[in-house]
Amino acid sequence: MTERFRAFRIDERDGQVRAAFESLTVDDLTPGDVVIRVAYSSINYKDALAATGAGKILRRFPLVGGIDLAGTVVESADPRFEPGDAVLACGDGLGETVDGGYAELARLPSGAVDPIPPGLDARSAMAIGTAGLTAALALHRIETNGQTPALGPIVVTGATGGVGSIAIDLLAARGYEVAALTGKTDARAYLERLGAAQIIDRRAFAKPPGPLGKATWGGGIDSVGGDVLAALLATTRPNGNVAAIGLAGGAKLETTVMPFILRGVSLVGINAAVIEPALRAELWRKLGGEWKPRHLDEIASREVSFDELPDVFPEFLAGRIVGRVIVRIGG
Ligand SMILES: NC(=O)c1ccc[n+]([C@@H]2O[C@H](COP(=O)([O-])OP(=O)(O)OC[C@H]3O[C@@H](n4cnc5c(N)ncnc54)[C@H](OP(=O)(O)O)[C@@H]3O)[C@@H](O)[C@H]2O)c1
Structure with a gap:
C-alpha cells in the first residue's frame, strides 16, 4: 500500500522524548499481517507516560503511540480476518514495541487482533479500551481465586x-459492595452513579497501619500501588484477593508476609499486555454482553479529535482526568 496517512509518532533524540504528527506509509510501520483503518483509539495512563517521556514505556524508537485501537480491516494475510471486518486491539506490545493506534492506518500481527464482539462498535470498544479490559481481567482473576x-x-x-471507573461499574453489577478510594472527593456523585456504596478519601490509605490492621475489606482492585496497596493488603479479610494493576501512586511496595500467611490474603498480579489470547477474546465477548459496563456513556463522556490528542496528556499525568478519554482518529 502506498497511501500516506497521519500518525502520532514518538522518538528519542539525545535522551529527550519528542512526539509529533508525521506522514507515513504502511511500510514505515512495524511488521504485521493485518492492516486496519483506525476509527478510534483512547488515552490510557501509559500513553501519557510514553508520549511525554514521563515513564519509560517504549522499548524501541521511533514508534507510533497508542496502546489500543478499533477500526476496520483493510487487508489481511491471516484467513481469520477479511477486509471490512470490525476489529480491535489492546496490549500485545501496541505502543510499546509495535506501532500503535494513534495513526489512520495500523499494521499488526494478527495475534494481537480480536473481532469487535456483538454488543459493541469501534467507539464503544474504545470507551472500554485497555482500561476496561484490565478491569475485567482483574475481576476474572480474583473470582477465579475465590472472591x-x-x-x-x-x-x-x-x-x-479509567481502570477504576470501569472496575466500579463491573463489580457493582456483579453484586459487590464497592468502596471507591479517590483523591477527588468532589467526584462523589460520579462515583455513586457508577455504583460505589462508599467514597473514601485517598488520605485514609496514605500510611499502612503496620503489618496487619483491622480486617475490613473483602479485597481490592488497585491502580495506585505504593503505600495504598500496602494499607489495603494489611486490612483485607481472610481469603480476600487484591489485584495489583498500576503504580499511579508509586512502584515501591513495602509490606510484610503477615497478610499472606496469617489471613490467606492473595496478591494477584494483572498485566493486560500479556493476557492469553483465548482469555482476551473471552473477556471481550463478556464486555460486549453480560459484563457490558452500564455507565459507559458517563465514564467515557469525553471524546477528542486526533489533533487535540497531545493537549490531553498533561491532564492525565496530573491525575485530573475523570473516566476515559476516547480519541477519534478516522471515525
Ligand atoms: N497492569 C495492566 O495491565 C495495566 C493496564 C492499564 C493500566 N495500568 C496501570 O493502572 C494505572 C491506572 O491506569 P488508568 O489508565 O486508569 O489511569 P488514569 O485514568 O490516569 O487513572 C489513575 C487514577 O489514579 C489516581 N491517582 C493519580 N495520581 C495518583 C497519586 N499520585 N497517588 C494516588 N492516586 C493517584 C487518580 O484517581 P483518584 O483521583 O480517583 O484517586 C487517577 O485518576 C496506571 O498506573 C496504569 O499504568 C495497568
Whole structure:
C-alpha cells in the first residue's frame, strides 16, 4: 500500500522524548499481517507516560503511540480476518514495541487482533479500551481465586481513573459492595452513579497501619500501588484477593508476609499486555454482553479529535482526568 496517512509518532533524540504528527506509509510501520483503518483509539495512563517521556514505556524508537485501537480491516494475510471486518486491539506490545493506534492506518500481527464482539462498535470498544479490559481481567482473576460478594466490600483505588471507573461499574453489577478510594472527593456523585456504596478519601490509605490492621475489606482492585496497596493488603479479610494493576501512586511496595500467611490474603498480579489470547477474546465477548459496563456513556463522556490528542496528556499525568478519554482518529 502506498497511501500516506497521519500518525502520532514518538522518538528519542539525545535522551529527550519528542512526539509529533508525521506522514507515513504502511511500510514505515512495524511488521504485521493485518492492516486496519483506525476509527478510534483512547488515552490510557501509559500513553501519557510514553508520549511525554514521563515513564519509560517504549522499548524501541521511533514508534507510533497508542496502546489500543478499533477500526476496520483493510487487508489481511491471516484467513481469520477479511477486509471490512470490525476489529480491535489492546496490549500485545501496541505502543510499546509495535506501532500503535494513534495513526489512520495500523499494521499488526494478527495475534494481537480480536473481532469487535456483538454488543459493541469501534467507539464503544474504545470507551472500554485497555482500561476496561484490565478491569475485567482483574475481576476474572480474583473470582477465579475465590472472591465473592460475601467476602465483603471491594476497595477500588484510583477510583475516578479509567481502570477504576470501569472496575466500579463491573463489580457493582456483579453484586459487590464497592468502596471507591479517590483523591477527588468532589467526584462523589460520579462515583455513586457508577455504583460505589462508599467514597473514601485517598488520605485514609496514605500510611499502612503496620503489618496487619483491622480486617475490613473483602479485597481490592488497585491502580495506585505504593503505600495504598500496602494499607489495603494489611486490612483485607481472610481469603480476600487484591489485584495489583498500576503504580499511579508509586512502584515501591513495602509490606510484610503477615497478610499472606496469617489471613490467606492473595496478591494477584494483572498485566493486560500479556493476557492469553483465548482469555482476551473471552473477556471481550463478556464486555460486549453480560459484563457490558452500564455507565459507559458517563465514564467515557469525553471524546477528542486526533489533533487535540497531545493537549490531553498533561491532564492525565496530573491525575485530573475523570473516566476515559476516547480519541477519534478516522471515525
Ligand atoms: N497492569 C495492566 O495491565 C495495566 C493496564 C492499564 C493500566 N495500568 C496501570 O493502572 C494505572 C491506572 O491506569 P488508568 O489508565 O486508569 O489511569 P488514569 O485514568 O490516569 O487513572 C489513575 C487514577 O489514579 C489516581 N491517582 C493519580 N495520581 C495518583 C497519586 N499520585 N497517588 C494516588 N492516586 C493517584 C487518580 O484517581 P483518584 O483521583 O480517583 O484517586 C487517577 O485518576 C496506571 O498506573 C496504569 O499504568 C495497568
